[in-house]
Amino acid sequence: MQHQFRSPFPKSSLVSELSSASTSSSSLISNSDVETTLIAANKTNATVPIAQHEQGQDQDPLHNIQQNRPRRRSSRIGPKNGSYYSASSSAPSLSATSLHLDSHAASHAANSEAVIERYTPPWTEPYIIGIAGPSGSGKTSIASKIIQEINTPWTVLLSLDNYYKPLLPEQRKLALTGDWNFDTPDAVDLELCYQTVLDLKEGRKGHVPVYSFTEHARTQDIITVYGANVIVIEGIHALHDEKLRSLMNLKVYVDTELDICLARRLSRDILSRGRDLAGALNQWGRFVKPDAERFVKPTMRSADLIVPRGSENVVAISLLIKHIKKQLIKKSERHLDMLDKLTDAVNGGMSVKLDPKNHPDQLVVLPESNQSKGIYTILLNKHSSRDDFIFYFDRIATTLVNKALESHEFKPVTIETPLNVQFRTVEPQDTPIAVSIIRSGDCFMHSLRKTLPEIAVGKLLIQSDSLTGEPQLHTESLPLSISAKNTKVLLLDAQIISGAAVIMAIQVLLDHGVREEDISVICYLANEIGLRRVLMAFKKVKIVVGVIGFRENINPDSGENAEVWFRSRFIDARYFGTS
């Protein structure tokens, strides 16, 4: 099978990626003894391959291609308005940014008619591609080629091989002698696949079964996928079920001569799966070929696009990929546009300064004091030592964490003091959990642990595309207690710039069943623009802020602001010493 993967990718770089293949990818699947949450790119790169083959080894090249692929390519759309305040946590150098106040004001003026009040995360509008075709036609090659080329985080490859129905004991006997038909649509649980895709589309976790070809049963493992930007469904019957088809944005049929399919299938069955020639031919003649004619070929009619000659058809595949990329660019633009339009219309939009008094239930700003002003000055001073920077950030962070805890719920309690006097007071109602947005939220870890030593901490990695500024969720790892009823969550992020990362993080929490009113965002520096968006998108989330950066503080002559943090994440860079 391995040679089949190489042939469609003539690029020399790929070959080297294959040869430098790490072994981590296979553990991705096999480690899932318990329920495993897999997120695209939780290996920093992009894709979750979910496919289970008989022996696994024919799958390895696919995994490795995806694992070792560089995250970003040059084929990205150019910056559009509003994207200059990239919330990139890869910290663009402070001096490299330039602010164009005018264009910004103009963009907001233009957008002011169309105000959006809700945030729709990109994963509830995933781009879904179905790829069908007879066994051996090259579906997997095309799917992996697409995934490799579009290079988008949170791309999920669903192989219908995972959805084979478990066999009864007598059926299993037939399967072991090659007398069971795996090629009818009835052998595959298309309903379950539909459910997985639907769950993903509605912002829930999707559960993918793992099928064992040796046992002909589902294993104990379940692969959990959450949040998908792009879903590729690949399998001979991918286009069979009408409900599943109705979810797809693009339906592809790979039409390869059955002779060629047979040749490929034989080499795969005999070389990689240890079958004998007679058995493989028997199965082909009895089931695979007739069912390909009977069930698979007719689904060609439902396809939007037919790729003749399978993976050899380089022209068709590149046209296909171009089309997908175009659709993804549109999707990304819609997402950015929506973030842009999340503007506080109620309070006069951007023309009126944000007044925390208008958001008494949502916004808590640390009262200004000599100490807070002094600490702010030290943190802004480029000549402050890192030692001082860390020390003073920890100090203000502790104050912020305490402030956030004030808004939590308390219940009455009567205690007895050492004088044996009854004393009526209150105690905290519940134990909160914390979720840190990597890396800026990690600056709060020290002070958080000093205040709540036993708190459970989850992490989210959200990065903005370096060119478009579109936020992309890469990894989530959240405490189990997040699913408990009414869990209070402290969401930590040192800075809010465009608001995109925090908005996305809140959406992830909501998708995990957290209520809006149970979320407190703790943030030291918040840009007015980003803050407005968060307030607009989530009207019950609390935000505890150290300092708000107002647009009026931007110097109109130079377009620069003395307060560096309007567009740059500098706190984490200095705190962790990477700038």
Add this chain to the structure above:
Amino acid sequence: MSTPTDITSNVLLLEQTNQLKGLYSIIRNKNTHRSDFVFYSDRIIRLLVERGLDQLPVKQADITTPLDVTYSGVEFLGKICGVSIVRAGESMEQGLRDCCRSVRIGKILIQRDEETALPKLFYEKLPEDIEDRYVFLLDPMLATGGSAILATEVLISRGVKPERIFFLNLLAAPEGIKAYHDKFPEIKIITGGIDPKLDEKKRIDPGLGDFGDRYYCI
């Protein structure tokens, strides 16, 4: 926690939020284990110190930001030091250090004279230049005010200006506040809680017990 109005001038009481009450409910509870007592006391002390530091003046300062733009901020002014009344006051030193890393700390040992039953100064060791400093006087409980008054007299005799002294404690009784302010009306008392009264044995009621004993494993 009713607070007679006549004693509240020059008393900075931490805002009585639920979160603060929650912290006190732990250290007031006689069944609280020592490790929790220490941890939650430290959290309250931290809040007291932050409140105390906020009383200190600042001066304007221009700094250069990483964008090489000048920003007009403020800078901390004046030297400070802590003075703890041995033994219980020493429990508050770490909280002070958490906010001011290299702060100088003086010590004053005051004990009850067995013959006169009055507080008596046994030992004091203070920074040489204490008269130029802002002083945070540390003693967790203000009951009768006897030792705090004596300690403050020591500070003033060393040239510290009364308006530069801040007396930090976790729990105060109205009697103690009154006694202290009768002597030193201009000194700010920063406290986290004011209990209704002293009991017949001059202990804060309902109080939290003997702070030093509970903090220091005796």
